[in-house]
Amino acid sequence: MSTLLEVSGLQMRFGGLLAVDGIEFHVDAGEVFAIIGPNGAGKTTVFNCVSGFYRPSAGRIDLDGQAIAGLPGHVIARRGVVRTFQNIRLFRSMTVVENLLVAQHAHLETNLLKGLFKVPSFRQAERRAMEQAAYWLDKVGLRAHANREAGNLSYGQQRRLEIARCMITEPKLLLLDEPAAGLNPHETHELDDLIRDLRKQHGVSVLLIEHDMSLVMAIADRILVMEHGRPIVTGVPAEVRADPRVIKAYLGEE
Amino acid sequence: MNEFLPQFLQQLINGLSLGSIYALIAIGYTMVYGIIGMINFAHGEVFMIGAYVGLVTLTAIGAAAGLPVWLLVVIAVLVSVLVTSAYGWAIERVAYRPLRGSPRLVPLISAIGMSIFLQNYVHLAQGSRDMPMPDLITGYLFQHEFANGFTVSMSNSRALIIFVAIALMVALTLYIGRSRMGRACRACSQDMGMANLLGIDTNRVISFTFVLGAALAAVGGVLIGLSVGKINPFIGFVVGVKAFTAAVLGGIGSIPGAMLGGALLGITETFASAYLPTEYKDVVAFSLLVLILLFRPTGLLGRPDVEKV
Numbered sequence: 001m002s003t004l005l006e007v008s009g010l011q012m013r014f015g016g017l018l019a020v021d022g023i024e025f026h027v028d029a030g031e032v033f034a035i036i037g038p039n040g041a042g043k044t045t046v047f048n049c050v051s052g053f054y055r056p057s058a059g060r061i062d063l064d065g066q067a068i069a070g071l072p073g074h075v076i077a078r079r080g081v082v083r084t085f086q087n088i089r090l091f092r093s094m095t096v097v098e099n100l101l102v103a104q105h106a107h108l109e110t111n112l113l114k115g116l117f118k119v120p121s122f123r124q125a126e127r128r129a130m131e132q133a134a135y136w137l138d139k140v141g142l143r144a145h146a147n148r149e150a151g152n153l154s155y156g157q158q159r160r161l162e163i164a165r166c167m168i169t170e171p172k173l174l175l176l177d178e179p180a181a182g183l184n185p186h187e188t189h190e191l192d193d194l195i196r197d198l199r200k201q202h203g204v205s206v207l208l209i210e211h212d213m214s215l216v217m218a219i220a221d222r223i224l225v226m227e228h229g230r231p232i233v234t235g236v237p238a239e240v241r242a243d244p245r246v247i248k249a250y251l252g253e254e
Numbered sequence: 255m256n257e258f259l260p261q262f263l264q265q266l267i268n269g270l271s272l273g274s275i276y277a278l279i280a281i282g283y284t285m286v287y288g289i290i291g292m293i294n295f296a297h298g299e300v301f302m303i304g305a306y307v308g309l310v311t312l313t314a315i316g317a318a319a320g321l322p323v324w325l326l327v328v329i330a331v332l333v334s335v336l337v338t339s340a341y342g343w344a345i346e347r348v349a350y351r352p353l354r355g356s357p358r359l360v361p362l363i364s365a366i367g368m369s370i371f372l373q374n375y376v377h378l379a380q381g382s383r384d385m386p387m388p389d390l391i392t393g394y395l396f397q398h399e400f401a402n403g404f405t406v407s408m409s410n411s412r413a414l415i416i417f418v419a420i421a422l423m424v425a426l427t428l429y430i431g432r433s434r435m436g437r438a439c440r441a442c443s444q445d446m447g448m449a450n451l452l453g454i455d456t457n458r459v460i461s462f463t464f465v466l467g468a469a470l471a472a473v474g475g476v477l478i479g480l481s482v483g484k485i486n487p488f489i490g491f492v493v494g495v496k497a498f499t500a501a502v503l504g505g506i507g508s509i510p511g512a513m514l515g516g517a518l519l520g521i522t523e524t525f526a527s528a529y530l531p532t533e534y535k536d537v538v539a540f541s542l543l544v545l546i547l548l549f550r551p552t553g554l555l556g557r558p559d560v561e562k563v
Contacts, residue, residue, distance in 0.1 A: 051451060077453035089448040091441050093557075102441045105434060106453030126434075169453055 004029045004205050010059035020045045020229045032206040034216045037226035043209045051083040052076035080172035084162045092151030100133035103165045136164040156187035173205045180212040260404035265528045271412040273520020274419030278474035279497035280512035282467025288443040288507035289463050295365040298494015299372035300468045304475030305485045307334040334472040342468025376487040384484040411481040505556020
């Protein structure tokens, strides 16, 4: 399997605070890779570096062998990395379908003149965008809610819409920041199915931060455990679960 | 029959045409605020530059006379829109983009600096005296004489202002509501960071709002110049403050709010100057602002700032 994302020596410093240091991992194509760790371990900071929210203080982040560390967010997005947030960040006062259309902005030509005169290529692209949106609405079960304001959806629906909005940009790597947070067990189960399906049907790699251990253990191929901004273990779920350092980090020492 | 009705109607017409101009300019304030949360205090000067570019264009083609009036007006407006849009774009590039991410006060001060710079730049280039605008649009769309001798009239220039402003606002509403760029604008105004992470080039969207705001202000500048018949480098300040007031009145960040606020402010001001001593018109206009802000701090159509979770 080929390596999609390669992170090495990643360091992020906020003034005097060393939030993240010495992070090394790689995500293979088609893999679900999870980062876990106690609160404040620096998981989200790693995400912010990978998705272009932060410019790392040191280290390399390569996507398909090309350095992406420190590039602006929209450039990284166009290279194929998109993310969700712990606190859902939908465009709340836009409709569900508009949320999906706006995410295709980068794929659509935004030539003002072509738009004004509605040349055939423009209309075709617009129709394709609608078809894509419809496809993803079906996929996440929101077809019936297409014209509702996104902010009025239930929490679980908003999560699924956020994932659909990421997927519609046709990413290579999907970053999910605590996707199960605030979901009930039933919704978590649906999420589990959805992530499996995305990988199988769309070949997307997933980098996941999650506290819900049942979800992580069920879907992750490999897991990185972080504590105090540093990596402690990387391995398959069975190894990680049995590792004494992980148990110590989560449960404390006797 | 008394004089009330004709005077009321006349003031309504005057107020609407003034309000249309305020609304056109207020849209520029409100869109920029909606996207990057700053008040572009140089926007009034952009309006003034729009008026000057129109004048210069008319003077330049004046030599090649013989063109029909409507064509002259169209050319003046188009040239002014193009040149003034370039100013709007450049202002953002030079004065605001380098300061992106700095504390809110910093771009605000830069905006005030830009406003002073532009005013003085036109002052130096064109002199400080009133410049006459050619009296192109003459005649009246209608004049109605009431039985008691009072007339109500709408001059063609006022009619043109109202008509163009309404047409532009309808077009803008459709564009923001339906087009890709409009969608991107709305997305950016809700969550710039997220829009960026979805692959939207937010810098382009920001530039676009400045260009659009400047274009609308340019149309307003040329039309009001033609209607009033003279311009000077200082018209931008007062009109800018009024349009800003209109934007706040309607709810800053809201495009329909800017339109409503503009119309309301224009009408209030005209009525105040008609029924009270003229000096009171600004007192009444700004009292209205204070009252609305006291009872509806987000303006008439503004959404209350939802606390982000």
